[in-house]
Amino acid sequence: MNDIAALDASGISKSFGAVRALTDAHLRVAAGEVVALMGANGAGKSTFVKIITGALRPDTGKVMIRGQEAHVGSPAQARRSGLVPVYQEPSLIPDLDVGDNLRLGDTPVAAFQSWTEKLGVPDVRLSDMISDLPLATLRILDLARSLAAEPDVLLLDEMTAALPTDLVERVLKVVRERANAGMGVIYVSHRFTEISELCDRASVLRDGQTVGDLPIEPGVEEKAVELMLGQSLNLSRQRSSEDRKVLGGTPRLSAKDLAAGPKLTDVSFDLYSGEVLGVVALEGQGQDELFDVLSGFQRPTAGQIEVDGSPVNFGHPADAISAGLTIVPGDRSEALLAERSVRENIALPFAAQVRNWGPLRLRKERSRVDYAIDRLQIDTRAKGEVQRLSGGNQQKVTIGRWLAAGVQTLLLFDPTRGIDVRTKRQIYPLARELAENGAAVLFYTSELEEVALACDRAIVIFNGRVVAEIDAADADEQTLMRAAYGLMNAEGTA
């Protein structure tokens, strides 16, 4: 190991307004070393990656590459200083052919072609249009392009997600070879199998701090999960298993072997009226596709959805709504009419069908909207335009829309993302109350403690499949985290 590290980022902090994304993050990668960067959702991993690659400027601290301070103001400068990132999303321009894309980045063509050969896609021609190539191939091309630039440090951010296994093997092998030849590698990933195969060391982030460095050895998975969770907050579980109703009969919603896109491969579950079913998954495990399929935004490529025991086929969200499936999406801006009033936003579904295009039934509308506003305690001081409301209140408006319309099956996709604690504490009991009044709620969350707070049981999705079903009573964060990282076998299904 050299004295001069390939990459040395120390004392990094970064705030966005009042939110402190990073407080004290550091990472040192020696030449020839492969370091895994790990952290649960919201630990500050993506902010740290952006700072290392020069897309963001840190508030304090500096990033040194080969002993020289990298004044990274832009990704282009970071590239010149010797650090090259490869992301999950291909960064090739779709309307140009392969050769043109290489020319844009001054990539030596011969080196590029030798890498594509080694990486197992030898039959790509320079005249192929990027938009005609499959996604997996593009990821490999991206990597080949980066390797051809002969970087000092290579950063791979979830780049193996949804790659077929044989290609993953090739990628790991080639990266390992390059590392042995002296390149430093930062490997951002959720997958322990790949990490233990490839990496020398894992650096763990939690709440914006680097909390530990683990050598890769048998049993490292457990230690990493422990580190990522930190001191368990031990929130008193609001529910005990005694007050659970015994649910039976026909499930309200039943997913059978659902598959869609490259990420969702095989998900089955039953959701009964009267329960809140949690969905736990690391980012990009197919949960987005699952909710798109259930809400009618996307057709499944395989499998069947059943509502009250009879098969349904959704071609449009309107079909899902008429089957009683309504969605609150993860990104509020997708669901809101920013410039319109609270009332128009909540009342939007009322006018959706052609038979309701006529005169508004203002009295009925007002009473339904007021009911939702009261129930959710929406702060309506700025009701003229939804965009002037706080994030929490905006989220309440998107939920209120379905309260006003009448809830049967509510699909909540990470409903507490980026909102204040007070509103969060209103959303959990609301989900519970809706279930107690006979609704069925599917609750995807990226915050593990929410499972115990809001759900009756939870399914864990990893790599597009349900890997565990856990009763809320047993759903401590460690169990969930282990399952989410695919460390749990079927015995958790109890």
Place this chain on the structure above:
Amino acid sequence: MSTTDTDPPLLRLGRAMRDNPLIPLVLFLFALVVLLEVLRPGIVMPIRSGRDGLISTFWVGNLIKFAIPLAMLAACQVLTMLTAGIDLSAGIVATVAAFVCATLSSIWGVAPAVLIALATGLVVGVVNGVGVGIVRVHPLIMTLGTGLIATGCLQVYQRLVINAGAEVPTFLSWLGTGRTLGMPNGLYLFVPFSVFVIWLMRYTGFGRLLFALGSNENAAKLSGVRSWQVYIALYALSGLIAALAGLLYLGIIRQPSLSLANPLLLPSVAAAVIGGTSIFGGRGSYAGAIVGALILRVLDTMLTLLQMPEGARTALFGLIILAVTALYVRITGAR
């Protein structure tokens, strides 16, 4: 609204104007009228030139008469712009409707002629709606295309009916040129029409969906709105309105031609924009567009009175529209 209490006064003024865009527009209209009177004393207030009356009802009536067809075509633009669209076929549809009505009246009688004229507008509108809503062609391209097709068809049609002669139905001339108490009879059509449009925009489910589609189509989809249904209905309505405006304009001009209402197209877009309708969708008001149409007519009168050459007039007209729109955007913060 308590959030606005803390904002600086200028921003608050801007917001108040955005919430009530009519106020600055009406003020601007009056300022223009005053300017006109200063430039040519006696035109608006005949008492100063020794004639009777405080305000010339003839002048005001004339202003309104020519503003009505423009304001009706502006309704096509306001409604489509709410969904971030536009209807560039409106001018040609109006021309086609007028021409078809004038030529068929002498052959088949007035009632079938009017019905067929309106039906032509409806057909073009439905084609626009299918293109925009189902095939997903950009409204600008779609309506430009159907407009060109309609122009071509009109020329072919003209060859076919060349011997039939044209006749303007009497009730259309009455509506177009007649006056009641000094005011144009066109108001008999226009007042109910504008009340209908404003009611449609504000108090019906369909109106809500227009705003919703322009504001965030994904949110509308998620709420169960099948947008293609709305687009077809919207463009069909727009075509129908354009045809109606064409019939009224025929009554005013009383001389059908192959480009009768075409010059009204771009001013109708301008009237909608000046009236505070956002071309990006989700925001708009028909009352504003009516005032916008009046403003454009006054500007036109003014430039004519200044005896500018045609080219300079047109250029200045365009410049004024840009300036007014820029000023309006600056004041209200709307885009």
